Amino acid sequence: MKKTKKERQLALTASIKENPFVTDEELSANFNVSVQTIRLDRMELSIPELRERIKHVAVKTFDDEVKSLPIDEVIGEIIDIELDEKAISLFDVKPEHVFQRNQIARGHHLFAQANSLAVAVMNDELALTVKSELQFLRSVKAGQRVVAKAQVIDRNPEKNRAYVKVVSSVDQVTVFIGTFEMYRMTEQSEGEGN
Amino acid sequence: MKKTKKERQLALTASIKENPFVTDEELSANFNVSVQTIRLDRMELSIPELRERIKHVAVKTFDDEVKSLPIDEVIGEIIDIELDEKAISLFDVKPEHVFQRNQIARGHHLFAQANSLAVAVMNDELALTVKSELQFLRSVKAGQRVVAKAQVIDRNPEKNRAYVKVVSSVDQVTVFIGTFEMYRMTEQSEGEGN
DNA sequence: CTGATATTAGTACCAAGTGCTAATAGTGGA
DNA sequence: TCCACTATTAGCACTTGGTACTAATATCAG
Numbered sequence: 242m243k244k245t246k247k248e249r250q251l252a253l254t255a256s257i258k259e260n261p262f263v264t265d266e267e268l269s270a271n272f273n274v275s276v277q278t279i280r281l282d283r284m285e286l287s288i289p290e291l292r293e294r295i296k297h298v299a300v301k302t303f304d305d306e307v308k309s310l311p312i313d314e315v316i317g318e319i320i321d322i323e324l325d326e327k328a329i330s331l332f333d334v335k336p337e338h339v340f341q342r343n344q345i346a347r348g349h350h351l352f353a354q355a356n357s358l359a360v361a362v363m364n365d366e367l368a369l370t371v372k373s374e375l376q377f378l379r380s381v382k383a384g385q386r387v388v389a390k391a392q393v394i395d396r397n398p399e400k401n402r403a404y405v406k407v408v409s410s411v412d413q414v415t416v417f418i419g420t421f422e423m424y425r426m427t428e429q430s431e432g433e434g435n
Numbered sequence: 436m437k438k439t440k441k442e443r444q445l446a447l448t449a450s451i452k453e454n455p456f457v458t459d460e461e462l463s464a465n466f467n468v469s470v471q472t473i474r475l476d477r478m479e480l481s482i483p484e485l486r487e488r489i490k491h492v493a494v495k496t497f498d499d500e501v502k503s504l505p506i507d508e509v510i511g512e513i514i515d516i517e518l519d520e521k522a523i524s525l526f527d528v529k530p531e532h533v534f535q536r537n538q539i540a541r542g543h544h545l546f547a548q549a550n551s552l553a554v555a556v557m558n559d560e561l562a563l564t565v566k567s568e569l570q571f572l573r574s575v576k577a578g579q580r581v582v583a584k585a586q587v588i589d590r591n592p593e594k595n596r597a598y599v600k601v602v603s604s605v606d607q608v609t610v611f612i613g614t615f616e617m618y619r620m621t622e623q624s625e626g627e628g629n
Numbered sequence: 630c631t632g633a634t635a636t637t638a639g640t641a642c643c644a645a646g647t648g649c650t651a652a653t654a655g656t657g658g659a
Numbered sequence: 660t661c662c663a664c665t666a667t668t669a670g671c672a673c674t675t676g677g678t679a680c681t682a683a684t685a686t687c688a689g
Contacts, residue, residue: 246635262494264676275637280678290677292486292644299492300456310556339562348564349550360541367534369574370542375567442664457643484646487676502664506649 346381355407372422403412522556540575549601566616
């Protein structure tokens with residue numbers, strides 16, 4: 242039996258989202274409707290044509306590559322940042338981040354979020370991690386959103402070092418704590434000299 | 436004065452590389468030659484047409500996004516393992532693992548390799564990381580191969596804990612040291628009870 | 630059964646090309 | 660100087676994957 246319009250449009254949206262490179266013709270074959278119907282559907286849903294979709298994806302990548310700002314080197318999405326002070330990022334745990342068996346997020350993703358945030362909060366694009374201590378307090382599951390808060394807790398300009406503490410939580414519950422000793426690669430302005 | 440064919444083709448290549456979204460018509464205007472000349476040039480240089488170029492960029496991004504952070508259960512390739520004892524893995528640092536600016540590998544990739552290896556060496560698929568301490572001793576660059584050696588250094592079966600030390604090196608030089616306190620989720624055979 | 634909604638069909642048109650043929654311009658060498 | 664050869668330009672038919680629009684059918688609900 243044929244799907245209703247609504248069902249089809251839902252499926253269509255999903256289909257295009259999953260594979261933006263599909264043509265109207267292919268879609269019409271998949272859903273057993275005419276090409277025109279697909280076109281009407283796209284209009285109603287305001288989904289752009291293939292070429293525009295592709296372009297969009299391409300532009301996005303291209304921009305990212307060109308900018309190469311620390312922001313896109315961050316795992317998770319930074320929602321607040323005060324350079325040299327503190328920063329907050331969100332990381333949505335998806336199926337690809339967890340162990341298949343028990344749906345628990347792999348540690349390195351939590352670390353990646355925290356570490357990226359520690360790098361980002363440094364007012365220096367060339368910060369490197371020197372040391373760190375981690376505690377994985379509770380397991381995080383797929384579907385959960387991890388909020389990481391980074392705070393610069395100490396500085397040592399002579400040695401080009403800064404110390405950042407990152408606390409990650411899910412629903413107000415702390416799941417991870419990490420402290421990072423960071424190395425600034427470029428000199429800070431204070432002291433002028435080399 | 437007009438450029439020679441060679442000069443134009445060089446400039447053309449550069450131009451398209453810098454901005455793949457430019458049409459033949461725009462190029463023809465930029466270089467003061469006909470559209471046909473641009474087409475001939477593209478053929479000689481085997482530069483594909485706009486749409487193909489865009490598609491390329493898009494596909495790349497799309498793939499990247501899907502890949503994004505390691506989907507694999509283990510980061511790097513395990514080349515030797517003695518369960519509950521020790522394990523070795525290799526990780527080839529590629530351009531996507533480094534900061535664009537200075538080509539230095541991002542910390543979380545080194546951590547990911549070490550942490551995965553620590554998980555793998557545990558004779559338990561459901562091991563979780565509880566705590567860890569890391570030292571990033573030297574920076575690793577794109578093109579280098581990181582050898583990580585994990586060793587189980589201590590056990591505490593009552594608490595379902597094990598302690599793993601991972602030393603990673605490039606060309607015999609230690610670049611990273613991590614110690615991991617691991618939690619076994621399934622009961623070990625000793626003690627049978629719950 | 631009537632009207633609204635949904636679907637299909639068909640036409641003209643567009644961008645940004647490929648592929649091909651043919652004409653013209655420019656230049657270097659004997 | 661003229662010939663040969665390369666480079667450039669022009670024009671036409673055709674391709675993809677569409678848009679925009681009109682018109683004809685289906686389909687279903689009240």
